[in-house]
Amino acid sequence: MIRTKKDLKHYLNLDRQVYGITKRFPPFCGGEHWKFLIALRYEEYHANQKGIYHKILKKVWYMIHRHYGIKMGWDIPINVFGPGLKINHFGLIVVNDNVRVGAFCDIHQGVNIGQQGDLADDVPTIGDNVWIGPGAKLFGRIHIADECAIGANAVVNKDFLERGITIAGIPAKKISDKGNPWIRHLKNN
Template structure:
């Protein structure tokens, strides 16, 4: 747990005051308590986790349950209005911003999106359902994504349309990537 917390602190540039870091502390504690023995102590720690989860949710406006699977360097930029389903999974080097909802498309189908590595989610985006978001994907601000997004693409609009990402060389000929 402490190694993960140190890595999270590095991902937040050493800023102990970042609300996203507070959320990650509670998240890491919630994940860690699953392995605690005996069961009675685990139940006591579960109560502590639930109180901390609710406190951080009220203070930051971020709901990130410990059931979510998160890779390395997960960063929550700008707090407020962030809701992530416990069924979601994130790869390494993902970033989300305020107003993002990652969740179920239908309440009757408890399946949420699975994200690859290096995914950048813009402010206000909604990513819903049993979909896969590939590696090196950018999801634009306020996009509503209801379908798979392949690797190296960008998803923008309502409903989202998927386009291949342009490389720096495409935008500025002669530039190095």
């Protein structure tokens, strides 16, 4: 969760790292992934501050975040993903507001991470360095350990607490001990 300007800078630096972006600002034309992440992170920052100034800027960043979200088919709320979020493709991605995802999540199109029942906390908690393949569906009060890989079109509705495994299938089950081969680590900038 982004609470200070230092947190904001940290999140943006790590988001930029996963895309290999070296420039601070996105290009005028193109760069929608980066523009979306900038808007997401600034909206998060202003939403977690107090005062009328932050309330107004939260609304401004919300409109920009929403614009790029609609343009690319992403419904990704604030205060859900840790730093280093990588969204690989345009296309539908839907995430519940109450989900919590760690650092360096690598997510593909067609993913749905949501609520199973009526309770607000009936949503997944996902660890660091998790790779989520195209079309995966994760729902219910489940926990996914760090460094896991979730296969394409997997339906995950139970806990996977073993670190560094690959899960796939309908319903999902462990298929390998290899896990996410694209582990990312913090770099000091």
